[in-house]
Amino acid sequence: MAEADPGAFSGLAAVPELAVADAADLDARLRSAEAPFVVRGLVADWPLVAAGKRSGGDARAYLLGKHRDLPFTVAVGNAAGDARIFYGPDMAVNFRTLRGRLGDIFADIDGAENDLGAPPIYIASTDVHDFFDRLHADNHVDLGERRCRAGIWIGTRTRIAAHNDFPDNLACVAAGRRRFTLFPPDQFRNLYLGPLDNTPAGRAVSMVDFSAPDFAVHPRFRDALTHAQVAELEPGDAIFIPSMWYHHVEGLAPFNVLINYWWRETPGWLGQPEDALHHALLAIRDLPANQKARWRALFDHYVFENGDDVTEHLPEGSRGILDPLTPETASRIRAYLLRQLSQ
Known part of the structure; x- marks a missing residue:
């Protein structure tokens, strides 16, 4: 019998929250940060945030008004009611990757948004500049001279397994709510990472099910939790995730939109x-x-x-x-x- 402990996440440390006065203050804090931090309301003035606060439908209408007529890549879960973007029992991914027009994808979300039994629908890491007109101009963070890759993440309720990224990351919630559970880079052994080559989205992910951790199978995960930090973000809030920090991300609302900025402090011509x-x-x-x-x-x-x-x-x-x-x-x-x- 698996030893599940749904209450294992109670009492986790909160990600520290900072206030920033302006773009220069944010720049200084990003340059000096060695750990994650949250800025409440950093992008509260975005028109997309205002639309999302009205309704998921208004957020979708806003995005449809700015998207380019290009095929979008979307992940659609195979299992009804399972928000986890992960593997199946055979270690094949538990979702289908499809291509479609944004209007058609949003029509499917219209029908699934409030259906707890519907499989997740998830558009991940789509380049804001390539797929939208003026979305960045009207909704962006001033990050100075950093050369950033701005991506948008759109979906119904989802759970994305803990993973890390090489670039630094500023993630801004534009609609819905997201919960981030973060771990320092040295916790990789305690997160029980999966394959390096067979991954849901290009990065090795933790094999631990955060909704019901099985400590009989993953005993060192208890140690990881002693180092974990958690933050729940509302529309307009942002979180900084330094390079190589592991993060488990949950889309908690029926409809969720996030825009993030990735950058590296080293020249782009260096290898990966x-x-x-x-x-x-x-x-x-x-x-x-x-x-x-x-x-x-x-x-x-x-x-x-x-x-x-x-x-x-x-x-x-x-x-x-x-x-x-x-x-x-x-x-x-x-x-x-x-x-x-x-x-």
């Missing part, structure tokens, strides 16, 4: 760390233990420690890719890797 992890699985993980130890020492020397002793014995101008990377040297590494992987 996830790619390096996958390559290491291919090239290093299955080596004999003594060889892995030697490669660990090399990684520490060249990558993780990266001290002056790496290059101080080499003449300036002759250090190649051991010098701080530039777009040109990064391109050389990328071209070299492509050649090697194609052999």
Whole structure:
């Protein structure tokens, strides 16, 4: 018999709440933050927020008035009444991925919005600039010189398994309500992550069912909960999620809209760390233990420690890719890797 404990989440620490005076104040807080924080009412003046406060139908009408006539990607759950976007018993995802016009998708949501037995309908991470006209101009956060990817997330009631993202993230609730449960990056072992390659949306997710955690199967999840923080956001509220923090996200209202901003503090021409992890699985993980130890020492020397002793014995101008990377040297590494992987 599984040991379920629905009350396991009672008493979790709240995500700290901060007040910001203006865009410069927000910029300073984002630059100095090493942990999540909530800003109540940060986007309360958005027209989309005003529409969502009137009704889900008004929010949909507002978005329909600004969308481009392009096919949208939508996930539709297979199981009636199960809001969890996840895996089925066979480890295949428990939803269908379809393409359709936004008006048709919203017509389906019209019929499912107040039906607790309907499967979830979920448009995830859709680029605001590519799929809408003036939505960003009329509803955005001033994030200064950051080069952000603005995405919109639209759906009925949903539960998105805990996962992390490489970029920093400012997520703004435009309609409905969302609950975020967050964990520091070092809790990955206690979250029991699923496969790296077979994922619901591109990132490894926690296999723990947060609605009924099974501590017999996932005993270390109790430790994760001692480090967890939780926040429930209303329309107009925003939450900052730093890079690599795990977050479980629930759409609590019959209809929910969120706009988020992803950015990275490092140049865009640098590689993706996830790619390096996958390559290491291919090239290093299955080596004999003594060889892995030697490669660990090399990684520490060249990558993780990266001290002056790496290059101080080499003449300036002759250090190649051991010098701080530039777009040109990064391109050389990328071209070299492509050649090697194609052999």
